[in-house]
Amino acid sequence: MHAVEVNQHPGLNLTQHSDVHVPKNATVIFGFWIFLMSDMVFFGLMFAIYITMIGATADGPGPKELFDFTSLALQTGALLLSSLTAGMALLVLKYNQRQRTMVLWLLATLILGLTFLTLEVRDFIAMFAMDAGPWRSGYLSAFFGLVPLHGLHVTMGCLWLVVLLIQLSIFGMVPKLKTRFMRFALFWHFLDLIWIGIFSIVYFGAWTYG
Amino acid sequence: MTYQDIFGRLTLDALPFTAFIRAPSVNEAVASTAASIVVVGALTVLFLLTRYRLWGPLWRDWLTSTDHKKIGIMYIVFSLVMMTRGVIEGVVMRTQQAFGLDGGFLQPDHFAQLFSTHGTIMIFFVAMPFVAGFINYVMPLQIGARDVAFPVMNQISLGLTVASGVMLMVSLVVGKFSTGGWSAYPPYTGAAFNPGVGPDYWIWAIVVSGLGTTLSGINFATTIYKMRAPGMTFFRMPLFTWTVVCSSILMVFALPPLSVAALLLGLDRYLDFHFFTNDLGGNMMNYANLFWLFGHPEVYLLVLPAYGMFSEVFATYSAKRLYGYTSLVIATMSIAVLSFTVWLHHFFTMGQSALINAAFGIATMLIAIPTGVKVYDWMATMYRGRIRISVPMIYGIGFLVLFVIGGLTGVILANPTIDYQVHNSLFLVAHFHNVLIPGVLFGLLAGYNYWFPKAFGFRLNERLGRRSAFLWIAGFSLTFFPLYFVGLMGMPRRSFSYTDPAFVPYMIVAVLGAFCIFSALITILVQLKVSIKERDQNRVPIGDPWDARTLEWSIPAPPPEYNFALLPQVRERDEFAMAKIEGRAYAAEGDYEDIEVPKNTPIGFVLCVLSGVWMFALVWWIWWLAALATALIILAVILWTFDIDNEHVIPAADVRKAHEAWLEQIRLTKPVDRDHEADPSNQGLAKTELEG
């Protein structure tokens, strides 16, 4: 039964194990990739603005005073681990293993995502308490323009996942839902990719340089 | 609960009529008249729809349709409505400046609103939807596809664009629009200098329509990459489709900077951020940088599809293969990439070093090279061709002459030292109108006359079309050439008044030109009306009235919902032309199959209404309504995703029946040669004069 694996699109391919109509599937996922690339430009711009505003602290708190690196490490860990669990869920999907296993992996992803968000919001609240909100300076505006934007994406990802799980329980694993799970996984991995930029540039870059 | 809790900052003072009643003046009369036209216009449309019982058909056949052809037509209708307003505003501004020596009849604030809305409307709600409409209609037909990749998302894009356009109309009646120009530079548009609603209208209209355009770009790019007919390799695609590839790349990558700029300005205004403020470390130069990161690619986003349309027009009406196809493709791609490297030429005077200015100046001049290649290719296409001077060709020739002048003034402006002299003067205004009107608008109007019979099944009136084309050319030249001179004499742009009497003669010529343009627009509307009236003499049901070359002409006019009864097998570039030459056009054999088409859905319309409410609520600080609209938008999208069975099937037998009836009609139709193209005898079957 083994055939040469042909990739239809970037990302995990379901190939011959799938009953999804392949050309249609490839079209939808390719379109989603273009969306991700557009979003990448969006983030790229926010990074560029952040870099130009690192010095604009207006005598307020700067990167040296603000960051909680323990929390950052935990957030990074949660997000990285959730990328693995999302990947595991997709493997279950690809090899038509038990649906319950997949749901468990996805629930783990959801919990890790929510953990990440909780930690992030706690950080923001702590910063607000120090009068270090976006109202304080251009630098903090740039910080709060970029990091919560990523957080908003994670929130949307969590909401999406919940909706998908509900749809799974209603419709079962129909072909259309399969491509939705694949797109969700791409989205989730993409957010982890952005996070690398955030801890490298927003936190370490500014902390070292600012 | 207080008044503010319910209505935010919305009061009766927001209506222009209130101001007119309290303190009547010419200025307020103009504002009130404009507002009344919007209100009366809207009421008339509602009345007529009810009177002729058109609500049902409108809902079933148009508003809920996911057919790319209908969505394309709706885009173009919307754009024509907005164009009427934009042109009228242009005429009012020219009139003001003609009387503008030491005064005029408008208040400065009102004049500022006029140029802000004029720019915003013409770019975002005329040029963009016009282009998007043509891409929607023509591109899938040219590549032999049955629909775009994401039909429902297409409908949503339209909904978002229309909702934002409606916001601009609402701003005429409720409150005031921004006075910050179409580029809305802070800190002037920031909360400190402009606490009113004007900039907020601008921000949300830009953000929402920008989202719609980005989604459109994703849709078009995916369609071209993944849905071409069998055999349609990249280098067999018609040139218009090639320009759409580049244009959609620009939509996907160049719209984010605009969305970012507008959203950050919104954060500054609403949530006390400091991206672009004067104090606390804000940096307004970041805004200029962001805005033009979008602004320059935007110009090419608009003009490339127009180049594509001209390429089709020149080849068709010269009955020749497009000259230098490969060089045109390479030139198009180079322009698309180069357009990302020149944004700084919009702010040479911002204060960066001479080295940076020089680098961007050179990059800007480089764009002239691929553009020059194109101009020569088009002329070579016409050389020794079987040329018919039809309406699209009049626009085309007008374009070649006028656009080259506009391009050359662009090269002049690309030199930073000269730019320092003419920056912010009417010279610049003349330059960009000189590329946008002969370049973009003439292209779109040529395309309108060229593809209209395909979309509606009858030709447009040729005589009125010519008249309109000549009026556009004359009107443009009269209006904008004088502006070059006053610009060089030192008249700043956007001035409602001036003190130098030497400007007056030029301003009077310009206002005459503006009325010429206005009559050109009226002539187009009359042409449409007359053509509809005499449509029975001008029907072209076979679908190929111009002996054209590309796949969209190989199907009936208007095309069936599924476009192609049999998916074409593409063997050559200009497949349909070659099929006619080799005598294999209109073949009947082939396997008919069941065709899946998307069902109608109201989601686009629902999102249009909800996003409109959302924008209005944000502009007027009606927070409960904004929150409610946000929740409803999310809910609507989620509920829509639960509808997973959203396609219906057209049985193969029906497809075969319709197709065979059309083929039978072809057998009964007499082909016409090119001398009778504009006669009633032209029923859309060409006696081909093409040669291999």
Next chain:
Amino acid sequence: MDNKEQYLRDLRTYVYGFLLAVVLTVAAFWAALGSGWAPGTVLSVVGFLGLIQLSVHLRYFLHIDRSRQQREDLDLILFTSLVVLIIVLGTIWVLGNLHERMHMHM
């Protein structure tokens, strides 16, 4: 069974990717917080590690590679990177120059 073999191969891809990402992340945290190097060195090391981690994620989680992809997918990603590079570096160049001429710290 082929299926099983392929499954294990895919599984290994994810696990290797995860382990690599963890190592790189930890290295970046250490370089920034624990190494005590000069700021310039830290910046380059963190930037370099970040770039490697980006490619690890692309390779192991998003399954992008040079050999198997259809050309247009890779073209898309490369073109986007080009645009992002032009935009980001251009912005930093222009705004950095303005800051310098205004004697402001960026």
